[in-house]
Amino acid sequence: MTTTETEKNAGIGKELATGRFTDEMLDGMRALIGTELRTDACVNNEYATRLAILRFAEGIGDDNPLWADEEYAAKGPFGEIVAPPSFIFACLGSVQVGWRGLGGFHAETDMTFHRPIHVGDKITARVYFDGFDGPDASKFAGRRIKDYLRQEYWNQNDELVASFICSRVRFERTEAQARRKSREIELPHPWTGEQLEQIEEDILAEKPRGAEPRYWEEVAVGDEMDVITKGPIGLTDEIAYIAAGAAPIPRLSAHGVALRRYRKHPRWAFRDPGTNALEPVYSVHYNDYAAKLQGAQLAYDVGIQRTCWQIHSLTHWAGDTGTLKAVHGQYRAHVYLSDVVRLGGRVVAKEIDQDGDPVVRLETWAWNQREQNVMPGTAVVALPRRGAA
Template sequence: MTMEKKETIAKMSEGIISDEALQGWNQRIGASLRIGNTFNQFVSYEAIKRYVNGIGDVNPLYRDPEYAKKTRYGTLIAPPNWLYSVFPTWVLQGLPGIQAFHSGNDWKFYRPIYIYDTITPQCIFTGYDVKTSAFSGKMVIEYQRALFHNQRQELVAETDLYLVRAERSTARKKGKYSKLQLPHPWTEEEAEEVDEDVMAEEVRGDNPRYWEDVQIGEELQPVVKGVFGFTDFMAYTVGAAPVSVAAHGVQLREYKKHPAWAFRDPETGAWEPVYGVHYLKSAAKAVGVPFCYDAGAERQGWLINLLTNWIGDEGWIKKNYAEYRRFVYLSDALWLKGKVVGKYMDDEGEPCVDIETSAINQRGENTMPGQSTVILPSREKGTSPLDKRLPPEEYRGTGTPPKL
């Protein structure tokens, strides 16, 4: 008789969402939050390369210095989603033992990010709501705003975001997603079809996409990410490191100061960060999720990859909004899609296109609905969105590393 092995669940710090726990937040609304961990700030060639490798972005505008020199940028730039590698746009504050699920960003992009720029982030707590959900019962929706300035104190981008704060024990007991078959049982033929879709990616590049040529109802060539594996997630961590990642005594000293940040892995006996929910099944199950899953910033980075592919070197992402409605698990595949739903001149006379976006998994679920606005060059007007966004030539790739 074969005994079925009992699944292990990590033992994490667990808290309860109470009025007392939230009391201090009311006085902090509008306050700047201390950003304890920044990963990239200086925009080096290596920092750009690690990030675009980490999200699987093949666009030569961000990878090939010789190619970039021939564009209007004049040198290598980072993609707008590279800002996720500075810090993940949010700060974990209060409510120890209450899980934080990054659940969406609303971006506005103002200036390009040049190689050798230095980016400084700021984060502000803007409020919260208390709600109930089928996933975890009582939960808190926490709102923050992140701003990113370059070395000339120019605002490069800003984003409003929200986090879902949920009781781990309640989410685990409810088991909303426990009936999913994970990992997904791909056949060899099905997995090969995903590979073919990945390889069908198109980068518009130096062939301008003119506003006049775009039609309402037009669909973007999908960008496909998957089959999503452990190495894919590790590559993202190498490129963006959403949390502080260290080893041995360096990290242990932090865990001793902040016990709620870590747990001892029941499989190996090693200390692991709560961030381990993304790559350890025992950790994911401890927070009520049946399997390891992606990072929200990683997924929205994939979406921005779709947009930069489509707009070409002369296009500009004005706004990018997305909500993370479902988890994307290791073993999933995701089809990032877009459809043109609007076309107009904005109040500043720029030719804009509104795009409805989605991120469909192999189960047919839209894991990340969203809406974006891009600005395209106009053949008739002879304009490009870069006309008013490129800095003077003396500021293009001429920054220096910040002093320590």
Template sequence: MTVQTTDPGSGGVLAEGRITQAGLQRMRDLIQVELRRPFILNTEVTRDAVRRYCWGIGDDNPLWLDRDYAESTVYGAAVAPQGLLYTTHPTYVQVGLPGVHGLHAGTSWEFFRPVPVGITPRVTCWLDSIEERSSALAGNSAWVFFTTVYGTPEGEVIAKARSFSIRSERGSSRARGKERQREMKTWSPEEIAPIEERILAQERRGAQQRSWEDVEVGDAIGELLKGPLCATDMIAWYLGSQPVYAPAHEMALRHYRRHPKWAFRNPALGVLEPNIRVHENIDAARSSGLAAPYDVGIQRHQWLLQLLTDWGGDSAFVKQCSVQFRGMNYFGDLTTISGTVTGKEIDAAGDAVVTLTLASRNQNGEDTMPGTAVVALPRRDGGQPVAAALARSVDYETYLREQAPDLRRLPGAQR
């Protein structure tokens, strides 16, 4: 594949590539191919992995952090937050088009059973399709769709994720981004004090059962506040959910020599750093056409999954959750995640479920992550969705054949 590049100094600090038809065709040749996953943060779902994950998103739920507590719940054993599956594979692979910026733009999850602690999950990811589109922010771009299936070592499906990324040329994004740049929000003591009190007053349902019969269409599910976002939030999150390979010292230098468009030279220090520093480094962020460093889409989705568990309680089970990342969550931004019950039924599996419409608004009222979810709730007559999920079994290999009957496997693809 021929990718035209430009000197980063001509427009920004990051290397710049071009979207070419030859490059797109090389990517299309990978459709329905099981992809190599070049970086996996957690190959095992351990108690330490759960602890680091919870620290990174600010979730101190004892259901995840206290084994004795978890064993006293309907789970009967230590379990992991559903969002931790992102750390075993982030649902996409940054494949092809070197030097072309990639933004994770949305993910739809379907969960079949709880995530047990102590397993080495099976993971299969493939490229579904590629579409050429044009957007206001990115200009001409490639929308890349992936599917990932997660399972237990015994061969039972835990979850399926379908995600998409938008690949756009940095020069075009930067030119359009100049029109949308805004200053990072700085909070005065008078502004931040009531926000901090609201954060500390947030409630978790926990062991108090929320029955399906007690929920009505139109009910609000409360709010979860995250932020205002700062570098500490990002550092803590990386420790628990780092989505890309980002080593240090000589390991980093060897990686950059093998993949020169994976890094940029920090203009303040003159040293090489990975492109993921757009999430903390203002020069790197603005080189991509963005106003300031910003969060990672996975991170925001994990916050939302925390709200669903906090609202539903220990006995609820999140069956589906779909989001799109419609805007950036910059340093200084406060995100308020909320939702409303928009549906209520007994689904085809016999679970008593509610459908939720979700929003994640910044301090300016902009919804940067609209979404939906389906949550199964316990019934007064004793119906327990967690027990039902644990009792179900979907065979991993059979499910793969149903989802991708023509799937091919590359040598070295991890499963």
């Protein structure tokens, strides 16, 4: 089967769109700075129901009973189930704006958290295009743009729950494809049986801090967090993340619903030569063919998925009475299917912050099996004080 004449006329083919940076494109994007973006097509969970929270926690591999066990949570600091801070991504991961035909990767995340999400909360996201830097020189694809989306998450009481600055790198796919061989690594990773057994034992040994408080006075500069292990990353890990309601921008759909969207927005899709099916650009996270068109080696994780793992490691360490106030992370390399990532961190400072909270500041990391820190970052966690009411 070949691409139909209708698809050719619409711009759908066996390749991802291959746009170029032009003065017209840059001027058009500058004119959009400050615009509030439409989000309807990207909303996944409007309400934090018990099952929505459970699906999300399972989709990131976080089995903290505070998110899932009603009896356990009733005895905790909130008196009921709350969502992990990263649940905002299950409400709306992000949106797309402009840059027609260009490739894109998540580059950096800055997040601040203001209040917990309780069961039954209604979360509304507002998203603004704050601008971009570049084009600058890039080893990955010749030239790149770094853009900034500001996302605010509000509850039903008009209270700000969290804010998220999402930075993405935009590039010309043809240039990224031309440089792909220079980045080749052995994939899938050749794990031995003994190595896989040790990885799984490490995962099974993980246990959240839970109800036992981690007091601020007992934490010292230089202390290291527990390690959380993710992997080997597989196709089901990516499917579980999508099924949890996270990430797709816009939402994934099937059959006639998808086809009508692709005809309306042909740059959202391509025809997979292996199955003859139309696939979305988002399939770079589970489709090797699409990933290679993007300039990668094989399918790879979602940027904010990695941030969810970082947040998992922080709440795992802080315990039920700890409060995550801020995280920052940079995405330095792809995490490919078959990779293993070990997340941890170190306390670098203690202080009473401007809100009067006793906080610790942490340096965080995410090391893969190639000894690459694929997400260097930072975090701020408020901890209880011993003897405080």
